[in-house]
Amino acid sequence: MIDHFGYARGDEVLLCLARCLSSFINHSEEFIGHIGGDDFILLLDANNGPHKLEQMLEDFRAKCRRFFRAEDLQAGFFSGEDREGKPQQFPLLTLSIGVVRMHANNGCRLDSDDLANLASQAKHQAKAEPGYSLHIIDTLALSA
Structure with missing residues (x-):
């Protein structure tokens, strides 16, 4: 995705993910940290953890739609060139x-x-x- 959309767009996606994850945690009792790249760590209350994680998945799915064109969302992929310059279809985020x-x-x-x-x-x-x-x-x- 970075090759097609650029590093700035990749940073926007990571920031969107961080905000999404952060919005679901109780900051006085739970923890979110960025390990690096697209890896994060969450320390959640085990009683609510799985439910919160399902909600996070759905929230991020809805929010990341803005990173793609309507035709890409409808097709379920976006088109671009691979690193060798050959046309390729790439899965959505x-x-x-x-x-x-x-x-x-x-x-x-x-x-x-x-x-x-x-x-x-x-x-x-x-x-x-x-x-x-x-x-x-x-x-x-x-x-x-």
């Missing part, structure tokens, strides 16, 4: 959310490397699903 759901005192002991690996797995699983996606790895299942 989507959002994939990978989650590691933690539980207090569930017996699952994770160090920072374990947590980072689980987060990476959740992200890759979410990205493997087409379109807007949410994949949750629940640590309760790991402690069994």
Whole structure:
């Protein structure tokens, strides 16, 4: 998308995503951070987390429509040239959310490397699903 629309447009998309994510969190009890690129971290209340994440997906889907022309939205893709200058059809922007759901005192002991690996797995699983996606790895299942 950056090659077609430029870095400034990519920055607009990231800012739109950050605002969208931020609008759903309780800033006194939850946390949002930008890791880098298009990766963010959220620390949410586990009781409301999955519901909030579904709402975030829907909100971002609605808000990011403005980044495309009406004909692109109708077609479900946009046309441009790939890096070799060949005409190509590119999928529209989507959002994939990978989650590691933690539980207090569930017996699952994770160090920072374990947590980072689980987060990476959740992200890759979410990205493997087409379109807007949410994949949750629940640590309760790991402690069994």
